[in-house]
Amino acid sequence: MASNITLSSGVRSNLLNLQSTADLKNVTQTRLSTGKKVNSALDNPSNFFTASSLSSRASDLSNLLDGMANGIQTIQAANNGLTSITTTLQSMQSTLNQARQDKSFQTQSYEIDATAIGTAAVKNLNLSGGSIGPAGGAGVDIALNTANVAATPATLTGSGMLGTIGPGGAGSFTISANGLNGGAAVNVTLLAADDAATVAGRINTALGAASGGAAGISADGSSGQVIFTSASGNNITLAGSPPTLTNAGFAPGNRASTNGVVASTGAVKTVDQLVTSINGTTALTGKVVASNDNGKLRVQNLSTQDLTTKGAGGGKVDGVVGSTSTVAGNSVRTSLSKQFNDLRDQLTKFGDDASFNGVNLLRGDNLKLNLNETGTSFINVQTKDKAGNAASVDNTFLKVDTTVAKDLDSDSAIDGKLDIIKDALSSIRSVSSSLGSQLSSVQNRKDFTKNMINTLQVGSDNLTLADTNEEGANLLALNTRQSLQTTSLSFASQADQAVLQFLR
Incomplete structure (x- = not known):
């Protein structure tokens, strides 16, 4: 056993030094191989646990x-x-x-068929669809003409009893109507004893003496009322002082009038008139635009939907209900x-x-x-x-x-x-x-x-990492020391070898 071996003090001293150097060399080599000077809590507890905490957080x-x-x-x-x-x-x-x-809105031009439109009755061009409303719906009507109108007589009836004319025993009133007496009023004088028939006679006499009166206006008193009639349709106006009218039975409350209609001749609208009518219709503003296309009515559809025209077909505006055409919508939009x-x-x-x-x-x-x-x-x-x-x-x-x-x-x-x-x-x-x-x-x-x-990590490394340059120098020094210690041990053992000389 090693404990039974007896070493000289010099050998033992050198052996201890070699063992110490070997331990230091092992520590240095461990540091060089791991790169750390603190590898466990035994190396440096404070640094080891502090570095471990920093590394964990990192x-x-x-x-x-x-x-x-x-x-x-x-x-x-x-x-x-x-x-x-x-x-x-x-x-x-x-x-x-x-x-x-894009303004590529479609258009359609139509001739005006004045013969088909005529003046017998009012005819319309109906526009629907497009931006106006559903195709085939009510749409918007544009009159194509004005129809012939026959004269409607105008009548003015005065009711009530003819009373006293006034202090002078007589009273007067005037009659005015278009075409009568050159526009001047006709004066009629009445007496207190006049009845309706007499009053009518005096009126007709005055009218007959006035220019245009006999053929245009007449009065009738056979019913006990005085009734004025204007066959031409021109309206009749009574004028005069209010007391006279009241006493004559023609007070405002006792007059019933029917305005007449003057006879007129209808006409078919021209292209320009139709253009004005279409462009001036509020319901068509921003939806349809009309223009004169060399004497034709051009209709432009400002919509992406088809515009339907009733009363226009085959390239003509004729006002016939069955005539229908379409102006296409804007395909680009x-x-x-x-x-x-x-x-x-x-x-x-x-x-x-x-x-x-x-x-x-x-x-x-x-x-x-x-x-x-x-x-x-x-x-x-x-x-x-x-x-x-x-x-x-x-x-x-x-x-x-x-x-x-x-x-x-x-x-x-x-x-x-x-x-x-x-x-x-x-x-x-x-x-x-x-x-x-x-x-x-x-x-x-x-x-x-x-x-x-x-x-x-830098903080953790500062606590645990080894300085490789320093550890390399340490290892070199330890190797040198170990060589020297080995030589020294050899020298120490030579003293024991001298005894062998005596035994030989």
């Missing part, structure tokens, strides 16, 4: 970086959707501007309305597809990102409207409705839709700004966390 923060990175990608996915939605809205805006600039709807359908689809890892911010999902290892610092990323409420970015949020062709009939209607697109773009910019702000916060926090991890 590890926890490193785990948060993955969540932040995914959060950034989720926000970026939402931003991709918003970018595509913005581009689509701008395309829709361009489509509407193109529709507004109709096509653009379909393009608008196709683009609109993509708005919602972009929002549906803007998800990342199962989270879609454009559909109102809430993304919670923890920013520290204890969970006390976090950020919620969510799409919100201007009122701050969670919102899904779709057609409802953007208030962009489906468009039908007739919505593009008028420039004012297109301007209204352009205003909606402008508001939608404004809403998208607001959402983009909000997400951009949140993305900036997450990125700043990510950079901060990276810096913190680096700080913690």
Whole structure:
């Protein structure tokens, strides 16, 4: 056994030194191989546990970086959707501007068939469909002519008893009518004893003496009332002093009149007159425009829908109910309305597809990102409207409705839709700004966390890492020392070997 071996003091001393050097060499080699000067709590308890705490926190923060990175990608996915939605809205805006600039409204020119229209009765050109209303509906009538009108007699009846004429025993009143006496009033004098028949006689006598009176106006008193008649239809007017009229039985309350109608000859409207009538009709303003096309009536349909004309057919306006023709609608605006709807359908689809890892911010999902290892610092990323409420970015949020062709009939209607697109773009910019702000916060926090991890790791390394240059120098010195100690041990053992000389 080793304990039974007796070593000299010199050998033992050198052996202890060699063992000590070997231990130091082992420590140095361990430090060089691990790169750490503190590999366990036995090496330096304070540094070991402090470094372990710092490394643990750095590890926890490193785990948060993955969540932040995914959060950034989720926000970026939402931003991709918003970018595509913005581009689509701008395309829709361009489509509407193109529709507004297009003026390829269809026209139809008609000759005026004056013979077919005639003046026997009033005939109309009826316009329906287009922007006016349903085709075949009531539509709007434009008179094509004025019909012949026969004269309707005018009558004026004075009722009541003829009373006392007045202190002078006589009274007078005047009669006026168009075409009578050159426009001058005819004076009639009555006596107190005159009855209705006598009064009528005096009136007829006065009228007969006046120019134009005998053939145009007459009075009849056979019924006990004095009745005036104007066969030409011209109205009759009584004038004179109120007491005289009252005493004569023609007070305002005792007169019943029927206005006559003067005979007239009808006429067919000219093209220019029809143009004026159509363009001056409020119900057709902005819907139909008429013009004179070298003596023909040109009707322009300011709509994407077909315009129906009744009373016009075969290229002629004849006022016949059965005559019908059509002025086609604007096909360019109709096509653009379909393009608008196709683009609109993509708005919602972009929002549906803007998800990342199962989270879609454009559909109102809430993304919670923890920013520290204890969970006390976090950020919620969510799409919100201007009122701050969670919102899904779709057609409802953007208030962009489906468009039908007739919505593009008028420039004012297109301007209204352009205003909606402008508001939608404004809403998208607001959402983009909000997400951009949140993305900036997450990125700043990510950079901060990276810096913190680096700080913690450097602090941990400062407590545990070995200086390889120093340890390399130490190992070289220990190797040298070990060589010297081996030589020294050899010298110490030579003293014991001298005894062998005596034994030989």
